[in-house]
Amino acid sequence: MVQAWYMDASEEDQRTPHRLQPDEPVAVGELRLLGVHSYKLDADNYETDPELDKIRKENNYSWMDIITIHKDTLPNYEQKLKSFYEEHLHLDDEIRYILEGSGYFDVRDQQERWIRIFMQKGDMITLPAGIYHRFTLDENNYIKAMRLFVGDPIWTPFNRPADNYEARAKYLTFLTQNA
Ligand code: KMT
Ligand code: NI
Numbered sequence: 001m002v003q004a005w006y007m008d009a010s011e012e013d014q015r016t017p018h019r020l021q022p023d024e025p026v027a028v029g030e031l032r033l034l035g036v037h038s039y040k041l042d043a044d045n046y047e048t049d050p051e052l053d054k055i056r057k058e059n060n061y062s063w064m065d066i067i068t069i070h071k072d073t074l075p076n077y078e079q080k081l082k083s084f085y086e087e088h089l090h091l092d093d094e095i096r097y098i099l100e101g102s103g104y105f106d107v108r109d110q111q112e113r114w115i116r117i118f119m120q121k122g123d124m125i126t127l128p129a130g131i132y133h134r135f136t137l138d139e140n141n142y143i144k145a146m147r148l149f150v151g152d153p154i155w156t157p158f159n160r161p162a163d164n165y166e167a168r169a170k171y172l173t174f175l176t177q178n179a
Contacts, residue, residue, distance in 0.1 A: 001038070001040070002028060002031075002038040002040075002117060002118065002119065002123050002125065003025070003117075003118040004025065004026040004027075004028075004030075004031060004115055004116065004117045004118065005017075005023055005024055005025050005026055005115070005116055006020050006024040006026065006113055006115060007019075007020070007113075007114040007115070007116045008020050008021070014085055014136045015136060015137055015138050015139045015141070016138075016139065017104075017116070017118075017138075018116060019116075026109075026115050030109075031107075031115070033110075033178045034107060034109060034110070034115075034128075034175070035127075035128035035131060035171065035174055035175075036107060036126065036127055036128070036131070037125070037126045038117075038123060038124065038125050038126075039051075039055065039123075040122050040123060040124075041055075041097065041123075041124055042122065043097075043098065043099045043100070043121045043122040046097070046099060046146065052097070055124070059126075059150070060150045060151075061095060061148040061150060062149075062150065062151060063148065063149040063150070063151060063152065063153055064146055064148045064149070065146070065147055065153075066099065066144065066145070066146050066147070067145055068143075068144045069081075069101075069137060069142070069143045069144075069145075070141065070142045070143075071141070081136070081137065084134065084135040084136065085134045085135065085136050086134060086159050086160075087108075087133070087159065087160040088132070088133070088134065088157035088158055088159045088160060088162070089129070089131060089132050089133070089157070089160070089162050089165070090127075090129060090130075090154075090155070090156065090157060090158070090167070091129055091130075091154070091156070091158075091165060091166075091167040092129050092149070092150070092154060092167075093126050093127060093128055093129050093150070094126070094127040095124070095125070095126045095148040095149065096119070096124065096145045096146070096147060096148075097125075097145060097146040097148065098121055098122065098123045098124070098143060098144070098145050099121065099144045099145060099146060100121055100142070100143070100144040101120075101121070101140060101142040101143035101144055102118065102119060102120040102138050102140055102142075102143060103119055103135060103136060103137045103143040104116050104117065104118060104119065104135065104136050104137075104138055105117045105119055105125060105133060105135050106133060106134050106136075107127065107133045108132045108133070110175055110179065118138075128171055128174070129167040129171065130165070130167035130168045130169075130170055130171025130172070131171055132160055
């Protein structure tokens with residue numbers, strides 16, 4: 001199961017775990033209440049994995065590509081990392097499946113506290129449209145991930161504040177239904 005925990009308030013290096021002391025873990029059931037879903041898949045066989053096929057079919061994830069985030073492979077590496085870590089939302093779901101390496105997706109809970117989700121090989125996650133979130137590499141500085149999308153991808157991030165989009169209103173309604 002995917003590991004997640006509440007973050008400490010330290011502004012230091014974004015790539016360190018930022019666990020609270022004592023540790024305050026977050027269970028997958030709590031993530032689900034935020035609309036965040038996770039799966040564990042066989043990343044060694046992603047090209048032929050029937051489980052991945054099933055998830056793609058059931059959710060209409062027709063589009064996919066693979067992104068490798070490493071200083072030698074990603075154009076505008078520093079700039080992109082900086083923008084991934086700005087708090088933002090999208091008008092569509094963000095779906096990522098980790099094939100190699102690792103990193104952190106941070107999401108806000110109902111009380112605006114940051115939850116850090118540790119994503120490593122075999123972990124797939126879906127972040128709902130309208131949720132405020134961000135991404136960072138961890139201290140290994142490397143991740144290879146499949147990006148999935150329903151139809152033609154639109155990656156546009158809307159940095160916070162972005163409260164006037166319908167996707168945000170819909171997401172807030174979804175949250176109150178779980179409260
Ligand atoms: C995004 O949109 O934040 C990303 O693509 C992050 C890297 S995917 C592991
Ligand atoms: Ni994003």
